[in-house]
Amino acid sequence: MGLLVQKFGGTSVADSNKVLAAARRAIRAHHAGDKVVVVVSARGHTTDELIDLAKEISDPPPARELDMLISTGEQVSVALMAMAVQALGVPAISFTGAQIGLVTDSFHTRARIREIATDRILQALDSGQIVIVAGFQGIDANANITTLGRGGSDTTAVALAAVLDADACEIYTDVDGVYTTDPRVVPEARKLDRISYDEMLELASLGAGVMHSRSIEFAKKYGVPIHVRSSFSDANGTWIVGEADASHAGSVTGCALVKDEARITVLGVPDRPGVVHELFRRIAQAKIVVDMIVQNVALHGTTEVSFTVAADDLTQALEVADTAARAIGAAGIDHDPQVSKVSIVGQGMRVHTGVAFSLFKALGAAGINIDMITTSEIKISVLVARISGVQALRIAHKTFSLEQASGDSAHAQFKPRHLASPARGQVTTDEHAAASPGMEDLVITDVELDTTQARITVLNLPNTPGQSAHVFERISSAGVFVDMIVQNTGRGDNTNLSFTVPRTQTTQAAEAVLQAVPHGQVVVDDDLAKLSVTGVGMRTHTGVATRMFGALADRNINIAMISTSEVRLNVITNQDAGHSGIACLRQAFHLPEPGQAQSK
Numbered sequence: 001m002g003l004l005v006q007k008f009g010g011t012s013v014a015d016s017n018k019v020l021a022a023a024r025r026a027i028r029a030h031h032a033g034d035k036v037v038v039v040v041s042a043r044g045h046t047t048d049e050l051i052d053l054a055k056e057i058s059d060p061p062p063a064r065e066l067d068m069l070i071s072t073g074e075q076v077s078v079a080l081m082a083m084a085v086q087a088l089g090v091p092a093i094s095f096t097g098a099q100i101g102l103v104t105d106s107f108h109t110r111a112r113i114r115e116i117a118t119d120r121i122l123q124a125l126d127s128g129q130i131v132i133v134a135g136f137q138g139i140d141a142n143a144n145i146t147t148l149g150r151g152g153s154d155t156t157a158v159a160l161a162a163v164l165d166a167d168a169c170e171i172y173t174d175v176d177g178v179y180t181t182d183p184r185v186v187p188e189a190r191k192l193d194r195i196s197y198d199e200m201l202e203l204a205s206l207g208a209g210v211m212h213s214r215s216i217e218f219a220k221k222y223g224v225p226i227h228v229r230s231s232f233s234d235a236n237g238t239w240i241v242g243e244a245d246a247s248h249a250g251s252v253t254g255c256a257l258v259k260d261e262a263r264i265t266v267l268g269v270p271d272r273p274g275v276v277h278e279l280f281r282r283i284a285q286a287k288i289v290v291d292m293i294v295q296n297v298a299l300h301g302t303t304e305v306s307f308t309v310a311a312d313d314l315t316q317a318l319e320v321a322d323t324a325a326r327a328i329g330a331a332g333i334d335h336d337p338q339v340s341k342v343s344i345v346g347q348g349m350r351v352h353t354g355v356a357f358s359l360f361k362a363l364g365a366a367g368i369n370i371d372m373i374t375t376s377e378i379k380i381s382v383l384v385a386r387i388s389g390v391q392a393l394r395i396a397h398k399t400f401s402l403e404q405a406s407g408d409s410a411h412a413q414f415k416p417r418h419l420a421s422p423a424r425g426q427v428t429t430d431e432h433a434a435a436s437p438g439m440e441d442l443v444i445t446d447v448e449l450d451t452t453q454a455r456i457t458v459l460n461l462p463n464t465p466g467q468s469a470h471v472f473e474r475i476s477s478a479g480v481f482v483d484m485i486v487q488n489t490g491r492g493d494n495t496n497l498s499f500t501v502p503r504t505q506t507t508q509a510a511e512a513v514l515q516a517v518p519h520g521q522v523v524v525d526d527d528l529a530k531l532s533v534t535g536v537g538m539r540t541h542t543g544v545a546t547r548m549f550g551a552l553a554d555r556n557i558n559i560a561m562i563s564t565s566e567v568r569l570n571v572i573t574n575q576d577a578g579h580s581g582i583a584c585l586r587q588a589f590h591l592p593e594p595g596q597a598q599s600k
């Protein structure tokens with residue numbers, strides 16, 4: 001006999017018939033011998049309607065009262081669901097977040113789970129009841145009702161699966177799984193049989209709305225297998241699992257679009273330690289979430305730092321950036337309110353050579369200019385003009401033939417392994433931090449130093465479509481492995497492109513670039529170290545970058561390049577700085593020296 005958590009999203013409980021259908025599904029699992037915990041979202045568009053209602057009275061509504069209001073949507077659903085299960089002849093009991101002791105911090109409308117008591121749920125399960133829990137909500141230490149952020153019922157479900165040590169968490173929704181991209185935007189998108197936690201984390205935070213990204217952080221941290229599937233059929237859906245169980249076919253697994261982003265560039269930033277930290281410290285203090293961060297190689301003592309924020313945050317971010325620019329002695333700021341981010345994600349993309357080239361080439365051929373590029377180990381993101389966003393997504397999907405099955409469907413009946421928790425050091429690093437550690441705290445698992453790479457910078461690359469493709473075409477055919485790629489926005493006619501390669505391939509790489517851009521200027525820097533911080537919750541905890549940059553600034557370490565992802569933050573420094581930097585980062589993130597016993 002196992003334990004199963006089943007989560008039903010808004011459309012899956014939108015009317016009485018659907019509630020009854022969901023109840024039947026839970027009952028089937030119950031009769032098959034499983035203990036069943038059901039997590040339900042608010043029905044249909046209830047949450048949106050409640051938010052609109054609040055705004056008719058007060059805009060923006062006070063956060064505490066908004067939580068009081070929007071948490072009612074889920075309360076309606078659990079009551080109806082419990083009635084439905086009982087009406088079908090099986091004992092059931094509904095609970096609110098407060099009733100099961102789901103305790104969060106006090107950040108209304110975006111609270112994080114600190115702990116969940118299991119006694120009441122286990123008691124009810126032991127007495128033969130199906131347990132129905134309201135998603136999305138909890139209470140803080142003072143019993144104020146809190147909510148977890150839009151889409152947060154997924155996070156409730158996976159968190160419950162974690163504390164109850166469930167065999168799996170089933171997410172029932174209006175699509176029959178996780179697709180290569182949003183099927184509503186790209187109809188030829190294909191359902192995936194399996195995807196790794198890291199890939200899903202990247203995709204979810206890069207725009208794939210099918211799962212709340214914090215739920216995947218839980219799943220990864222506690223090793224919970226997730227099965228995303230349709231409420232309206234019995235077809236196998238998509239398993240979200242550990243890397244070892246995930247599919248390894250193809251280099252690119254999926255792609256995603258964030259339509260409404262805005263870019264801010266701080267110009268003429270003095271190239272000295274601590275400056276980047278000061279900029280992002282101020283932005284974090286204003287509670288603005290930064291997405292892409294790109295820093296150019298410094299020229300003549302100054303550099304440019306670009307970052308993107310949600311379009312809605314632009315006005316506030318501009319104010320903060322403007323003040324910060326003055327404070328750090330930068331020349332000024334520049335911005336673009338109309339950009340979109342297109343990303344490709346895949347476990348099989350550990351080196352970017354051919355993948356980057358193919359993407360850049362396809363975009364160039366369609367006349368789409370790339371404004372900024374960032375990469376991490378398993379993703380490449382490019383910033384394009386918003387009017388080209390959807391087209392760029394379609395092109396990315398087509399370029400990697402994502403509509404074609406990659407041969408992993410033979411394992412459709414796959415049964416996941418329940419993983420041991422990979423978590424190691426546990427730290428509370430940001431504004432959500434509290435005295436006692438909570439379930440959703442940031443977990444930093446490792447800091448690493450890599451001194452095997454060199455950096456190639458192409459200066460004054462013409463800022464026209466297809467230029468990066470041109471460079472990477474040569475790089476790719478020279479057989480050079482590319483790790484980080486960074487391209488900052490071009491002001492005027494030119495842009496700068498930097499990337500790192502194994503030091504042994506520096507000469508080939510530089511020659512390849514000169515073939516591609518005969519009049520280009522190429523700068524090779526092999527006094528390079530890459531420092532990486534790896535963990536779970538890297539991006540949703542906005543304080544990680546601040547802490548990393550701060551620790552380096554305290555040691556007077558200058559940062560030459562930055563790249564970010566859901567699971568990793570990389571910076572490039574010189575080699576000396578790398579060696580002293582690794583020690584101070586271990587300290588900053590409370591990780592033991594290599595060879596020492598772990599403190600936790």
Ligand code: ADP
Pocket residue numbers: 008009010011012041151172173174175177178179180181182183184207208209210211254
């Ligand atoms: P629920 O209410 O069940 O939580 P959501 O609306 O939050 O459902 O999530 C399901 C929707 O996510 C789908 O209808 C689909 O349009 C969208 N979506 C975005 N990206 C993807 C993707 N890669 N795969 C599947 N669905 C996606």
Ligand code: ASP
Pocket residue numbers: 009010041042047048073135136149150151152153154
């Ligand atoms: N009802 C909440 C929302 O609409 C939570 C959820 O559906 O997951 O955001």
Ligand code: MG
Pocket residue numbers: 009151154209210211212
């Ligand atoms: Mg959802």
